[in-house]
Amino acid sequence: MLPTRSLLLALPLLAALPGLADAQETERAQACALTAETRVSDLAHPWGVTFLPDGMTVITERDGVLWLADPSTGSKSEIAGAPRVRAAGQGGLLDVVAHPDFAQNRRLYFSYSEPRSDGLTGTAIAHGTLSSDGSRLSEVTQIFSMAPATNTTRHFGSRIVFKGDGTLWFTIGDRGDRPRAQNPDDHAGSVLRIAEDGSIPTDNPFADGRGGARELWSFGHRNAQGAARHPETGALWIVEHGARGGDEINRPEAGKNYGWPTISYGRHYHGGQIGVGTSADGMEQPVYYWDPSIAPSGLAFVQGDLFPAWRGDLLVGALKDRMLVRLDMENGDVAAEERLFKGRFGRVRDVRMGPDGAIWLLTDESDGALIRIAPADGVCG
Template sequence: MRHTRWNAGGSRDIATVFPFPMAAAVSLFLAFASSPAAAQETREFPTQTGTVLVETLASGLEHPWAVEAMPDGALIVTERPGRLRILRDGKLSAAIKGVPTAAAHGQGGLLDVALDRQFATNRTLYLTLSVRGDGGYGTVLVRAALSQDEQSLTEVKEIFRMNKFTRKGQHFGSRIAIDKDGSLFFGIGDRGEGERAQDSRDHAGSILHINADGSIPASNPYRGGTGGLAEIWSIGHRNPQGITFDPEGGKLLTVEHGARGGDEVNNPQPGKNYGWPVITFGKDYSGVEIGEGTAKEGLEQPLFYWDPSIAPGAIAVYRGSMFPEWNGDLLIAALKYQLLARLDRDETGAVTNEERLFDGEFGRIRDVIVASDGALIMVTDEEDGAVLRVSKAPTQ
């Protein structure tokens, strides 16, 4: 589950006494301030429910794609070119050794990181990444152990590889959600070939479900091999880049990119078909209609959709103490308008309102998680990417 512990405190002031000429002092200060983990000024933003603070915990990362909280409050972050790093006490580690080589091709590279539910004792984590192989590029999922000194990965093992590679550079997916039994749910996009999402014997355009050792869970709809590949949970997804479980009730939720419109929030059910590209609320980038409309018998409807597209990168469900007024709301990281969307939900789970936060203020927001203290942690997918913490402003 993507809602793990975060015990960070507030920002720290920098007080330094310089016993040498001012020019040298200024030069040293500027060098420190531009370093990858240098703290920056906390900014205030009004929201519909009060003022929030956004603190930059680290900057200078190269296209960070995912962030996860470790048991001691440190953060582990992926960078799409292939680096895995740890942010602790305001300092970024060197790249962790032993990370499998990612193919930074198009939208691909090192993608998600998720910590095993027993990480505190077994040090196990999971990564998704794009790799090069027969036919081009595709998505794989690996399991590994983080060494006690946090400098390397050991026991690295590939536990899933998609079955059809292509030279196209888009729609690799792929976030990971860990169920209460330790099994893994993750998504792979249609790889830019929409018709593949309707083929239950093709991993592209699917939500997939495997055990932590790569075996097939008993709950999978095609486990016996009849009707589809045993790993597939649901089909008809264009590019699901966000996936999470609601900590209250355990509902699986995904968010996926549409084309020019038609981004969707779904609750994938086993064996169901979510429509792409037969039905969609979006159009092709050229303006041409796609498929057969917005509904068809036997195909599922989204819980919520956007038109025009906001290009969603991740989804989280807010269950925390810092913002009780957000309890149960969906939080969506968005790339196109560089914002965080908060979707109010009623007691039935239906979306009743959307609030857009930080529009254009920080760049492309790629990931968002809820920390144990109720704050939000986000990363921005930029050449000079950042790790951000969102907290409630103190009341006067």
Template sequence: MRRRFLLSGAALLALPAIAQPGAPRVETVAGGLAHPWGLAFLPDGTALVTERPGRLRRVTPDGEVSDPVRGVPRVFAEEQGGLLDVVLAPDFAESRRVYLSFAEPGEGNTASTAVARGRLNQDGTALEDTEVIFRQQPKLEGGMHFGSRLAFAPDGNLFVTTGERFRFDPAQDVSDHLGTVLRIAADGSVPQDNPFVGRQGARPEIWSYGHRNIQAAAIRPEDGALWIAEMGPRGGDELNRPEAGRNHGWPLVSWGQHYDGRDIPDPPTRPDLAGSIHQWTPVISPSGMVFYQGSAFPDWQGDILIGGLSARGIVRVELDGQRVRGEHRIDLGRRIRDVAVAPDGVIHALTDAEDGALLRLRPAD
């Protein structure tokens, strides 16, 4: 049985007064989604959407929302925890594998970020043979800073972004997974060229460390490199390009301040640490990102589209190599949790709300 949330005529949202010429028109594809978090498109244009309370749904291009897909692992759905990202395996057409990141409950009231995979059956109603292939260590109490985005690199390995569980200093400790970018094989094993393989006391899954809370990540198509946008404290959201084995500095340095007003040294004071490509103060609260490739918005080719929770819209970043050349805001008037591009090149976004929605952005003309 399916629920239908398509609004008559696909409701158009008012464009902001500061909109640039040619700003996209915005349609609501489907509503009634409970804090939707992750978005991935099947080859036929149907969207897989995660809901943070622990449900995975299919949303058709005309707005039909399925019953929950069976076979999703049990989640720790408190505060920022729950069912998080979703991506398709690079060989989805043959394997039908779907990967999920989520807050996994442990003993007592503990939890940590985990990754599971399963095979989507032919009618899309269930994940079969679901298995957890990675568990962040250690599991801790509290519901803050789980990350987590998933991104497949061209070599078939999977990047997993995490948070430091609001514990600060463990992000500097490579003996745990807190505040790290991880790199695992598609089956959860450790690639032997990871930077900490063979180092005593270090977690071999770690790619980079010293991160705070990464809820946006994407692979740049032109070179296959991972880019992330991570949340700072009071100020200092960062756009970064994580490199193997590098320390990105949290909480030793930051462009922001602690929530209690205490200062944090700025990154230039520590040239030994990896620097950021760009920073936002005030924050945009980045969540979800994609490098645009498609015919719908030809002038945006290669730009980064970043969902903004605090920004209440999409931040479009123009690049010149490794440098930010320009920035534009698409004001949607809602907290944006994820951004993705459909097979037809049209941009879609998820709104973060108890009654959340899947939006579609088309060219104005």
């Protein structure tokens, strides 16, 4: 499958509606006015958000603070007992995902930069149990620690996605050391898969330890900060940062090599060519890429009843260009790209579909916010 270059669609803007943070009209056969409301504010570089069955949210801040927030009122309270993190550079408390059976087990899963006794750090995964009143975590248990660890503070990944079979995928960046992504025995620059208790699934591509790390799902990734499971096929999709250009949408398959840094559609920051070019034998092509880069973070498939015309499309947050991107998906390919709210909210770090069918954004700013996006007229499509 050949990658598709990004296509910018012109977007007519509407005046802000009374009581709403912003409003915008989208490109479709039938235009759709969107409203955007800030629901939780005063967040310091938030990184991940997950919805609980009762409508509350749990939000991570990169420096290690964990919040229980009510998006209906904007109130929030700190949750005690969060995993200890090394908050430096791009590291800290990162993703958070509620277990699919949270209503029964109240378990939350976290990714974070783990501080080690030797002064090194790496991406780790842990879970903990949220108390019934939401005030604290207990039984916090680390179930994965990447190897080898280093003293760099870049490219931790790291998104978590439940596969639906008692296992979970998660992403780890190349830690700023490019060649590591081409070593399947190294956790860096990869998508990994483990069971919910941290054990190794027997159907992982290298579960016997021969040819690659036992946790490895795919490799040759630079730094994936968005991941989502397709609501119909169950396949994993990720979005990863390129260097100067070359941000990619990939659909990682077991045991496959996605090329970084041997192939890339971007260039080094100093302008030089990366690797051998854009293709090589035995290396997968992206589904889609951006050149120039948008610095993507956060990924979600549109689901629910509020956006029937967009159902199955991909939503991507952008840090550098400070916007929400919608990729119009047709038979597994990107047919068009639409850029929304550019420059309106700041750096978009996470994108989620809420249980209410709305789109929710988390902005990575010193005064970050959780923002709800919905059709102004009730339904888009």
